[in-house]
Amino acid sequence: MAMMRAAATATVTAGTPRGLRGLLFSTLSSSFPFNPPPTNQEKPPPAEPSTNLFVSGLNKRTTSEGLRDAFAKFGEVAHARVVTDRASGYSKGFGFVRYNTLEEAAAGIKGMDGQFLEGWVIFAEYARPRLPPPPLESNGSMYGRQ
């Protein structure tokens, strides 16, 4: 009795890894060849063209002046601002740069995107409009509307 069990266990244990591995590999290879990623990873443009530029990856010590000076090489910078938390006064690590024309903005993005600034690689792309104001309707604010 004992030898039967031992023989069976040994046989199964010895043959399991190879058999399973070969089977799985074969199945996976047939089902998933080196095809391109099945995930529909679309790559839409960063944002619609705008004169406002969003720059991220800034160093904590980088200031609006540094941004303006860095982007002024590709066009006239109408406005440059590094976002900082006014509550604590700490830099959030990103900023915004506005040009007067879309051509300058595009030049600034293509010229500064992926470049190093203050020791950090920065990313530049078109910025989106700021957070929209909430409808904010509540009792007391309405004076007979609705």
Add this chain to the structure above:
DNA sequence: CTTGAGCGA
């Protein structure tokens, strides 16, 4: 380090 806030001219 990845989407900002200000109001005095």
